Amino acid sequence: MPERADLERSATELLQRLIRFKTVNPPGDEQAAQELLKELLEGVGFECELLAAVEGRPNLVARMRSASDGPRLCLLGHVDTVLADPDEWSVDPWSGELRDGCVWGRGALDMKSQVASETAAALAIAGEGWRPEAGELILVFTCDEETGAAYGAQWLCEQHPDKVRCDLVVNEGAGTVLDFDGRRVYGVCVAEKGVFRFTLTTRGKAGHASVPRIADNALVKMAPVLEALADGRPAYALSPEPEAFLRALGLDPGDLEGAVQGIAEKDGRVAILVEPMLGVTLTPTMISASEKVNVIPSRAELAIDCRVPPELGEEAVLSALRELIGEDGYEVRFHDRIVGNRSPADTPLMEKISAFVRREDPGAEAVPVVLPGFSDSHWWRRAFPDCLAYGFFPQRAMDLFEAFPLIHGADERVPIEDLGLAASFYAELMEEVLR
Ligand SMILES: [Zn+2]
Numbered sequence: 001m002p003e004r005a006d007l008e009r010s011a012t013e014l015l016q017r018l019i020r021f022k023t024v025n026p027p028g029d030e031q032a033a034q035e036l037l038k039e040l041l042e043g044v045g046f047e048c049e050l051l052a053a054v055e056g057r058p059n060l061v062a063r064m065r066s067a068s069d070g071p072r073l074c075l076l077g078h079v080d081t082v083l084a085d086p087d088e089w090s091v092d093p094w095s096g097e098l099r100d101g102c103v104w105g106r107g108a109l110d111m112k113s114q115v116a117s118e119t120a121a122a123l124a125i126a127g128e129g130w131r132p133e134a135g136e137l138i139l140v141f142t143c144d145e146e147t148g149a150a151y152g153a154q155w156l157c158e159q160h161p162d163k164v165r166c167d168l169v170v171n172e173g174a175g176t177v178l179d180f181d182g183r184r185v186y187g188v189c190v191a192e193k194g195v196f197r198f199t200l201t202t203r204g205k206a207g208h209a210s211v212p213r214i215a216d217n218a219l220v221k222m223a224p225v226l227e228a229l230a231d232g233r234p235a236y237a238l239s240p241e242p243e244a245f246l247r248a249l250g251l252d253p254g255d256l257e258g259a260v261q262g263i264a265e266k267d268g269r270v271a272i273l274v275e276p277m278l279g280v281t282l283t284p285t286m287i288s289a290s291e292k293v294n295v296i297p298s299r300a301e302l303a304i305d306c307r308v309p310p311e312l313g314e315e316a317v318l319s320a321l322r323e324l325i326g327e328d329g330y331e332v333r334f335h336d337r338i339v340g341n342r343s344p345a346d347t348p349l350m351e352k353i354s355a356f357v358r359r360e361d362p363g364a365e366a367v368p369v370v371l372p373g374f375s376d377s378h379w380w381r382r383a384f385p386d387c388l389a390y391g392f393f394p395q396r397a398m399d400l401f402e403a404f405p406l407i408h409g410a411d412e413r414v415p416i417e418d419l420g421l422a423a424s425f426y427a428e429l430m431e432e433v434l435r
C-alpha cells in the first residue's frame with residue numbers, strides 16, 4: 001500500500017491543478033481537465049477513452065483489465081462545478097490556493113477533491129506495478145453533472161452502456177463525519193431522492209389595478225399556498241435509510257415525530273439535515289404573475305422544487321400537496337419526473353467501508369443514508385439494475401456542519417488531511433475488491 005503522506009501530497013497537487021481549470025457548468029468546458037486526467041492515467045497503464053456527446057465536453061473512461069473474471073469496480077466523479085462569485089470569496093475561486101491546511105477553490109468539495117483522491121490512489125498503486133488480479137478497475141469522470149447529466153452520466157449510461165457497465169460504483173454523496181450526542185457517524189449514500197419539480201398555477205380574472213375588487217387577483221391566491229408550504233410539511237414517512245440512520249443516532253425509528261424532536265432538542269442543525277430523509281419536500285423557489293404593474297393578474301405561477309423519497313412517484317407529490325393545501329384552487333404541471341432509486345445497504349461493500357471507518361476513527365460507525373439531492377449514481381442504478389452504487393468520500397478533519405454550507409457556497413475548501421484519508425480508502429478498496 002502506498003504511504004498516506006504520499007497519497008495526500010499527490011491528491012493535493014492534483015486537486016490544485018483541477019481547480020485551476022474553470023469548469024463552471026454551464027458551459028462546463030471540461031476538455032482540458034479531462035485531458036490532464038487521461039494523460040496521467042495512461043502514464044501508469046490505463047486504457048483511456050474520451051467520449052463526448054458534444055464538442056469540448058468529453059467524459060473520461062479509464063480502464064484496467066485483468067486476465068480473470070471478477071467484479072468490475074468503478075470509481076466515479078464529475079469534473080464540472082457550479083459557478084462562483086469571486087466577490088464573495090476570500091481567495092480567487094480558481095486559484096487552488098493552499099491555506100490553513102486546506103485546498104481552496106470551486107470544486108474543492110463538490111467534487112474535484114474526490115476525483116483527485118481517486119486518481120491519486122490509482123496512480124500510486126498502478127505506478128507501483130499493481131494490476132487487478134481479477135475483475136476490472138474503471139475510473140469514470142463525467143462532465144455535466146451539475147445541470148442534469150444530459151451530456152454526462154445519463155448519456156454515457158444510455159449511449160455507451162458497454163463502456164461503463166460495472167458491478168460496484170463508488171461516487172459522491174456522503175462520507176463526512178457527523179458528531180451527535182457523543183456518537184460519530186459517517187454517512188454512506190445508498191440512495192438519492194427523486195426530482196419532481198413543478199409549476200403550481202392559480203387563476204383569477206384580470207382587471208385594472210386601480211379598482212382592486214373589480215377583478216380576481218391570482219397572485220393573492222398564492223399567499224395561503226406559500227404560507228402552508230412555509231409552516232407545514234407532509235407527515236413523516238419511514239424508509240430503510242432513515243431507519244438505519246436514526247438507529248445509529250440512538251433514536252427510535254418507530255416514533256418519527258419524537259425522534260426528530262429529540263434530535264432538535266440536542267442539536268437543531270442535525271434535525272434540519274435529517275428531516276428531508278423522512279418524506280416529500282416542497283420548496284417554493286420562483287414566482288411570477290402579471291407582466292404589468294397596473295394589471296391585476298389572471299394567472300400566477302409558483303415554481304416548486306420537490307424531492308421525493310426513492311421509488312415513489314408523482315402520486316406522492318400530489319398527496320403531499322393535498323395534505324398541505326387541499327385539492328382545489330390550483331393546477332400542477334410537472335417539469336421533471338425522475339423517480340429516485342436505491343441500492344441495498346447490507347452488502348460486502350458496506351462491510352468494507354465500515355471496517356475502514358472503525359479502523360480510522362475508533363468508536364465511529366458507517367451508516368447508510370439517502371441523499372436529499374441527486375447524483376450520477378442514479379444513472380448507473382437505472383441502466384444496470386444489478387449494479388451497486390454508493391456515495392462515499394471519507395472526511396474526518398472537516399465535519400458535516402462545516403462542509404455542508406461550503407458546497408455550492410463561497411470559500412469552498414477541503415482539508416488536505418481528508419484528501420489523504422480518502423485516497424487511502426480508494427487505494428485499499430481497489431486492492432481488496434479486485435483480488
Ligand atoms: Zn457533485
